Amino acid sequence: MNVSERYFKEAFIEHLSKGSLRVISPLVVRALYSSTLRRVAMKEIEKRIIAQMEAVAKPExxxxxxxxxxxxxxxxxNSAERALEKKLIxxxxxxxxxxxxxxNVVFSQDREARSAVERFRRMHKGQPPPGFLVISPTKSCNLKCTGCYANSWTGKExxxxxxxxxxxxxxxxxxxxRFFTISGGEPLTYRSHGKDLLDFVHQHSDSFFMMYTNGTLINDRTAEQMAEAGNLSPxxxxxxxxxxxxxRRGKGVFGKILKAMNILRRVGLPFG
Structure with a gap:
């Protein structure tokens, strides 16, 4: 390890221990893209997350x-580390x-979020608020998959x-x-007041959204908008x-899904 790498390793660990990821995010990015530092960085992040879990754990x-x-x-x-190694992000x-x-989600460094959690605990005898929220903006879907509840719905609610x-x-x-799961219907069919789901996640840029999707509506433009937002993972x-x-999903869907995955890889957007 050369002098530069040693400096970044020490600085990364020091700032991570102080909980100042937002301030040094360029440093963190460089560390995670360094083959030498990546393992150190990921191990430190893992230790921090598990330590926080243990800190809030109760006897029951x-x-x-x-x-x-x-x-x-x-x-x-580990999955994230492999994706970084392959430059998929x-x-x-x-x-x-x-x-x-x-x-905001893992290390809870958003002051307003921490204050809200503390207020909730005071009001509810120490009980924490929900950690995330699942929401379905629409029942509409562009597919008619066998066995899916959305298949029985013909309206546009x-x-x-x-x-x-x-x-x-x-x-x-x-x-x-600061973490929301978007379900459906197909979330990418959502429209209201001339706006769609991508407009919505842009508006809530301090939160992170995971979106369940059939993938067939992901094209170059949609993927680029997701990448620009940076807070939505399909x-x-x-x-x-x-x-x-x-x-189950219909002829041609498998090919459309593979195409969507290739587009997401091209723009460097993580997906599951």
Whole structure:
């Protein structure tokens, strides 16, 4: 390890221990893209997350559940490390991920969010607020998958933009939530007041969103908008190989999903 790498290693660990990821995010990005520093950085991040879990654990928490959570975190970080090694995450998106998911969600460095959590605990005898929120903006979907509840819905029911915005804003302000799961219907079909879901995540740039999607509506423009936002990660539904996917989702869907995945890789946007 040369002098420069040693400096970055020491600086990374020092600032991470102080909880100042937002301030040094360029340093963190450089560390995570360095083959020498990446392992050190990921190990320090993993230690910090598990330490925070242990700090909030209560005696009634089952040890096995806590171990499962720790294993899940390790698996997630290992996946992220492999993606970084293969350069599947662009530097600009990684920077946004640090400032949203890692900083606000994992390390809870958002002061307003921490204050909201503390207020909630005081009002509810020490009980914490929900850690995340699942919301379905629309029941509409462009597919008719066998066995899916959305398949039985023929209308265009959706949450009005103002209601959706109010729900998420209140969750942020009253509960300190910074992580949201978007379900459906197909979230990318959402439209209200001339706006769509990508407009919405742009508006809530300090929160991180995971979106369940069938992937068929992800094109170059959509992927670039997601990458620009940097706080939305798609989780693509697929049955397996072509035959099983076609059987449930329809002919041609498997190919569209593979195309969407290739587009997301090209723009460096993480997906599941």
């Amino acid at each position: 928490f089952l040890p096995g559940v806590q171990r499962d959570k720790a294993d899940m975190i390790s698996a997630l970080l 662009s530097p600009s998106i990684l920077h946004r991920l640090i400032n949203t998911f890692l900083t 959706h949450l009005d933009w103002d209601i959706l915005n109010r729900i998420v804003t209140e969750a942020e302000n009253l509960w300190g939530i 989780a693509i539904s697929i049955e397996g190989f072509a035959a099983s996917t076609y059987a």
